[in-house]
Amino acid sequence: xxxxxxxxxxxxxxxxxxxxxxxxxxxxxxxxxxxxxxxxxxxxxxxxxxxxxxxxxxxxxxxxxxxxxxxxxxxxxxxxxxxxxxxxxxxxxxxxxxxxxxxxxxxxxxxxxxxxxxxxxxxxxxxxxxxxxxxxxxxxxxxxxxxxxxxxxxxxxxxxxxxxxxxxxxxxxxxxxxxxxxxxxxxxxxxxxxxxxxxxxxxxxxxxxxxxxxxxxxxxxxxx
Amino acid sequence: xxxxxxxxxxxxxxxxxxxxxxxxxxxxxxxxxxxxxxxxxxxxxxxxxxxxxxxxxxxxxxxxxxxxxxxxxxxxxxxxxxxxxxxxxxxxxxxxxxxxxxxxxxxxxxxxxxxxxxxxxxxxxxxxxxxxxxxxxxxxxxxxxxxxxxxxxxxxxxxxxxxxxxxxxxxxxxxxxxxxxxxx
Numbered sequence: 001x002x003x004x005x006x007x008x009x010x011x012x013x014x015x016x017x018x019x020x021x022x023x024x025x026x027x028x029x030x031x032x033x034x035x036x037x038x039x040x041x042x043x044x045x046x047x048x049x050x051x052x053x054x055x056x057x058x059x060x061x062x063x064x065x066x067x068x069x070x071x072x073x074x075x076x077x078x079x080x081x082x083x084x085x086x087x088x089x090x091x092x093x094x095x096x097x098x099x100x101x102x103x104x105x106x107x108x109x110x111x112x113x114x115x116x117x118x119x120x121x122x123x124x125x126x127x128x129x130x131x132x133x134x135x136x137x138x139x140x141x142x143x144x145x146x147x148x149x150x151x152x153x154x155x156x157x158x159x160x161x162x163x164x165x166x167x168x169x170x171x172x173x174x175x176x177x178x179x180x181x182x183x184x185x186x187x188x189x190x191x192x193x194x195x196x197x198x199x200x201x202x203x204x205x206x207x208x209x210x211x212x213x214x215x216x217x218x219x220x221x222x223x224x
Numbered sequence: 225x226x227x228x229x230x231x232x233x234x235x236x237x238x239x240x241x242x243x244x245x246x247x248x249x250x251x252x253x254x255x256x257x258x259x260x261x262x263x264x265x266x267x268x269x270x271x272x273x274x275x276x277x278x279x280x281x282x283x284x285x286x287x288x289x290x291x292x293x294x295x296x297x298x299x300x301x302x303x304x305x306x307x308x309x310x311x312x313x314x315x316x317x318x319x320x321x322x323x324x325x326x327x328x329x330x331x332x333x334x335x336x337x338x339x340x341x342x343x344x345x346x347x348x349x350x351x352x353x354x355x356x357x358x359x360x361x362x363x364x365x366x367x368x369x370x371x372x373x374x375x376x377x378x379x380x381x382x383x384x385x386x387x388x389x390x391x392x393x394x395x396x397x398x399x400x401x402x403x404x405x406x407x408x
Contacts, residue, residue, distance in 0.1 A: 008389050017369055046392060046399075050364045053345035059258040060272050 001025045006036045010043045139193070146186055153179060232292040239287060246286075250279055253296055256366055257303055263361050264307060266350055274310065278303040297368070297375040304358060304376055311354065348398040356391035363388055 006029045012018050013026050030037055103114045229237075229248070237245035257278060261271035282299050289298050349357060358377060362368045374381045 008385055011363060011388060012370065012385075015367075015369070042396065043392060046396060047364055049341070050345055050349070050360070050395070053342040054263055054349075054365065056255060056259040056365075057262065059254055059275065060268060 001029045003029075003033060003036050003039075006030070006033070007039050007043075010040050011047075013040075014044060014047070139197075143190070146189075150182065150186060153182060230293075231295040235286065235289065235292040235295050238283070246283055249295065253299060254279070256296075257299065260300065260361055260366055261303060261307070263349070263365060264354075264357060265310070270310065274303060274306045277306055281306075294372070294375060297372045300362070300368075300376045301378065307354075344399070344402055345395070348395045351398070352391055352394060356387050356394065359384055359387040360391045360395075 006026060009018060009022065009026055013023065018026060030040065105112045105114070229245075231249065231252075234245045234249050234252075238249070254275065258271055258275045261274050262268060265271050265274070278299060281302050282295075285302075289295060349360060352360065355377070359373060362373050362376060368376065370381045370384050373384045377384060379387075
């Protein structure tokens with residue numbers, strides 16, 4: 001090791017950063033070279049002087065990040081409150097519906113919601129009871145009469161004597177067509193009657209007992 | 225708060241989403257970085273700005289840090305690069321405040337006062353080439369090892385050593401010039 005190598009290692013030697021071999025070489029050279037010993041003393045003295053010449057100061061404005069924890073907590077709190085409030089609102093609405101059971105009436109002109117407990121509760125009868133037994137008996141009787149009339153008509157046509165003349169043939173075709181027409185009319189009437197009965201049933205289910213007189217009148221009117 | 229946590233542990237906590245851990249890193253290194261920048265620039269406001277910008281950039285780019293043990297070297301490297309960017313600006317305020325008025329313009333005058341010696345040394349540091357000045361500041365004032373300085377300055381270790389030696393020679397020569405004739 002020469003003097004240049006030694007002086008370039010002064011700082012590392014002072015900080016203990018040299019390897020054991022380098023340290024040994026450095027110390028050996030120091031023992032034989034007075035100029036390098038003087039250089040080491042100068043270096044160390046200069047380091048101390050430099051260090052003491054400029055003491056450290058505190059930063060003027062400390063730098064700190066806004067902690068994400070606070071932000072996330074705030075956002076999380078807001079989200080949880082909104083979620084809890086919406087859940088509570090839905091639950092309260094369902095509870096009110098269960099307690100008050102509002103009756104909803106829809107007419108072609110207006111929609112009305114009644115929260116009155118007395119009106120909202122079903123009255124004495126259930127919707128199934130809106131069609132009375134007498135009405136059912138009347139409907140069965142009417143259907144039976146229609147069936148009987150249809151059977152009579154068929155019997156009349158069947159009892160007529162067959163003839164081979166063209167006029168008889170035409171008159172039989174006309175009679176068959178009349179029977180078919182009669183059957184179509186009867187099926188239409190029965191279908192219409194069923195539609196009316198379902199309508200009355202639904203109406204009675206919504207409106208209660210006030211509309212329960214309608215099926216008889218309507219069905220009778222239509223049948224006529 | 226765990227005062228014994230290493231930089232690596234704190235960096236890992238920050239990467240896990242704990243910003244408060246980064247504040248601990250700031251609290252640990254803010255004073256060192258600010259004083260390095262103050263000594264390098266000689267301007268408190270500029271040093272403060274660069275310090276804050278360095279911490280902000282380090283926080284944003286923390287995921288790019290490969291060796292988490294070397295956080296402080298990486299932080300100083302960011303600060304040094306910001307200083308280089310500042311040096312490229314036309315109105316550079318560096319080195320003005322580091323050199324007290326009149327100190328450097330009175331060679332040979334007797335200065336027995338310790339305060340004047342301090343100012344002389346500051347003045348000599350401020351007059352060094354920026355690359356030499358960085359090496360002196362990092363080594364003498366902040367105690368970085370040569371391999372850490374090589375990371376900060378993005379230079380080989382041998383270059384850093386030779387720069388430090390050259391810087392000390394210049395300072396010593398400056399002190400010789402400042403020494404009164406009777407003492408020489």
